[in-house]
Amino acid sequence: MFEQLTQLVKQYGGDAVVNNAAVPNEHNEAVINETSSSIFSGLQKIASEGGVEQLAGLFNGNASIDNSNPVVKQISQQLSGSLGEKFGLSSSDASGVASSMIPQILSSLVNKAKDPNDGSFQISDIINSISGNSGQASSIMDTISKYGMQFGLDQNGDGKVDLEDAIAVTKSKGGISGLFGKLFGK
Template identity: 85%
Template sequence: MFEQLTQLVQQYGSNAVVNNSAVPNEHNEAVISETSNSIFEGLKKIVSEGGTDQIAGLFNGNSSIDSSNPVVQQIQQQLSGSLGQKFGLSSADSSGVASNLIPQILSSLVNKAKDPNDSSFQISDIINSISGNSGQASGIMDTISKYGMQFGLDQNNDGKVDVADVLVVTKSKGGIAGFIGKLFGSK
């Protein structure tokens, strides 16, 4: 996932980084790399701190992907601080780069993950990459249960979304990736 994320950052980085006089040309590639790393590590940190609801909200479209979104805010702050510290950018310049890049990249990431015709990002791959350990799986499952009723994922009509529902979906509709895809609106 990190490689695809870096390609996405490069796609949006031309205006915010390459064509930005505040970012010295010799740092362009490193700033783009730092942006990718900040997004990836930021998402991992949010999950590790129990923010699975925030991540789920990001991917299911219940929250806007702009500066009002707590996920966007946290990653922008992390990137801004990192750009100032590692590359000597002023606070205003590093904040400007972060606020130009992060909402665009996260929005594109979410849209690509939800698009059944775009296989560059799979929601299941993103969740696996950012959850990092099996302990997070239960947190993600809790989130699936919380949102699952809203998305009709109660496959056995027992009034809750649980492992039994996952088993029904995984046997018939593409495994756990199919279940997670259904949760986030993919076909």
């Protein structure tokens, strides 16, 4: 997933990085890579700190993906700090780079993940990448349980969405990616 994310950053990095006089040309590629790293680690941090609902809102389209979005804000702040620290950008220049790129990149990521005709990003791959093998499965299951009834994820008809439903989904056609596809409207 990281390579595809870096491609998205390169796609949107033209004006914000390459054509930006505040970013010295010798740092362009490093700033692009730092942006990719910040987005990926920012999503991981949000997931690990219990922000699974924020991520679910981001990926299912319930939240606007602009600079007022809490996920966008957190990742933008993280990136701004890194750009200032690592590349000597002023606070306003670093903030400008982050605030112009992060909403565009996350919006494109979400749109690609939700587009059934675009296989470059899959919701399940994104969730697996950002949650890793840590204790995130329970947080994700809690979120699925909270919102799952409205998405028709109660596979065994017991009135709740729980691990038994996840097991039923993994045994059924579509597996876990089918579960995330239903959750995120794919």
